[in-house]
Amino acid sequence: MAQTKVIVGLGSCGIAAGAGKVYEELQRIKEADNLDFELKKTSCIGMCFKEPLVEIIDETGSYLYGEVDSKKADEIIEKHIVNFTPVKEYIVKSDTTDTKFDSYFEGQVKIALRNCGYIDPENIEEYEARGGYQAIKKIAGEKIGVQEVIKSILDSGLRGRGGGGFPTGLKWKFANNNRSKEKYLICNADEGDPGAFMDRSVLEGDPHSVLEGMIIGAYAIGASDGVIYCRAEYPLAIKRLNIAIGQAREKGYLGKDILGIEGFDFDLYIKEGAGAFVCGEETALIASVEGERGMPRKRPPFPAVSGLWRKPTNINNVETYANIPWIITNGAKEYAKYGTEKSKGTKVFALTGKIKNGGLVEVPMGITIKDIIYKLGGGIIDDKKFKAVQLGGPSGGCIPEYLSHTIVDYDSVNATGAIMGSGGMVVMDETTCMVDIARFFLEFTCKESCGKCTFCRVGTKRMLEILTRITEGEGREGDIEKLEELAYQIKDGSLCGLGQTAPNPVLTTIKYFRDEYEAHIRDKKCPALNCKKLLTYEIIEDKCTGCMVCKRGCPTKAISGEKKMPHFIDQSLCIKCGDCFSKCKFDSIKIY
């Protein structure tokens, strides 16, 4: 009889939700009661909305418990382990019974995330047991040539998952073409998009898949040195990467004459990014690795010709590398089975915002946005009205509800004015103000502009000023046109992707939600009731009981009225702090 396993999900988000305490509690019970089960760690399975997660695998099947705290952990152990009766009400996924969350996993195809949540990321044997390092062994064993590897990746149709969508095989081919003896391979793990965390999840959950992808990449382009440029804000990812690198070295996956392939030497190190969004851009990233300010430079020469230390360099994103071993093991054809004509394979999305089942989902390209939100995501929180979805972070745009039949592939998403980006998908409902969202992103890009190109440096600042004015009720006629004019100038006048795409959030919201801009500018109203300065608080006389709670709390003494008589708000004094609204027990304050 196999021993029962109890596995705790310990990714960053799980730990944030309290998984560390649950693990300690389980360890305590195990020792205190001398229970016979194996306690193990894994990483994020993607079901973030139910964290902390604990999985129990016994001879009858697997049971995933959601929202476990120390108390629930006691109960689950008591009932499931000691008395052999699974606690049905906490189960969120099981191979023995249906749950209401099954739709979250139906329709997902896990390739990049194939091991996340299934293995202990700090244990190389568990990665190997699930087919890990088989791809590089296959290359060594079957003596697959460099050109053949590149052809496989080309045939698979894999495109850069960091946002650009450039065919990975082609990139490798360019880097391979260069005859320089010294070449570099870089993994871009500087995931900076607010709202995207798939790279972190892969690094924390399955670091070896990224390493193996890099080793194959190094073989294909002929690089002997590798760098993983990882955000310093991801301490757990860095820790697990370091462990993985050590293990890979020990087992001979890194080092000299790897797996007996003569002359194939490759090793790598981690370079911690110091926090600059622009370093996601290849040339800026290279400057940062060289220890300088991360400022992009003009291309060509492309990094494939002259990159790190002026040597040919190939840069791919975390998710891209994680796909590589799977493609080599299973074949390009198998990968290209998924997806659309020009966008093959799967893509990981970080589903967040006003969505019921938020988390990481990996879906085949070609699925509609609507299916992701309603079938996988379970719809909008509190069943409010779905308004728009933001794709691609600060470089992307907002896709409105009526275009939610759009399929996710590079070209279809680009046609809406948004971009696929790294896969952040932030869902917004009727209470989200689109002007405010545009302002939010501009504030971000304005801060993160490196300052090299005038249009990006000054233009984003001017756009931000206009947007701020509009959300504060100071909008003027002609502002929308001015924003558009600036947007196109910034797009044309900027060197790198940051500037060229920075105006996208503004342009898409103007395109699809122009009426909201007009309501702010002309009527001085925010239809989503989000922009504070444009709100009016009023007491409904019929409902007010004269309890005086609002009057006592009002910081500007704008509320007047006698006890047990309807109160009144003096609009000239009201600072719209919302204190009265949150304190009123009789719903007698309306906002419009």
Add this chain to the structure above:
Amino acid sequence: MRVTRINQKESAVKTEAKVDLKLLEPLIKKYKSKKGNLIPLLQGTQNLFGYIPPEAMMMLSRETGLKISDMYGVATFYAQFRLNPVGKHIIKVCHGTACHVQNAKVVTEDLQNFLEVKDGETTPDNIFTLETVACLGCCSLAPVMMIGDETYGKLNGKKAVEVIKEIKRKETLNQKKSLTENISKN
């Protein structure tokens, strides 16, 4: 240009302890002859002191030959580097997209009101530094804040203030404890 730094209050700067430059020696030894060493040197310095003191920057320059202007340029370019000492606990309030649409603004506002500091400032007692950061990557728990290694999710203004109050309570207890210990020792 890219990172707006708000100057620390006078009081916070004055209380800075003397910087022990000897601590820098192993770091310099490790990175001195490596290319691309500027950022790791600054990161190492910050790990030692919690910020990059001017005298440390001068020593690095003397020992490694790196130019102060380059170092200062890099230190002000990246969001990670601080040029002023920080409080014991750094409160990082996430303002990523997911947190933004879930009202992270209110969390920051309420913390600002409670601690009576602005974004980027340190409280006069040097216990808290309040910071706004872009995405911590815990989007499904939005809005979140991070203090040390601990992340607090599904916040609102009130909950956030409660967390701070609790830390403050513990800090005051610790202070009293060490005070009584000192007295009993003497």
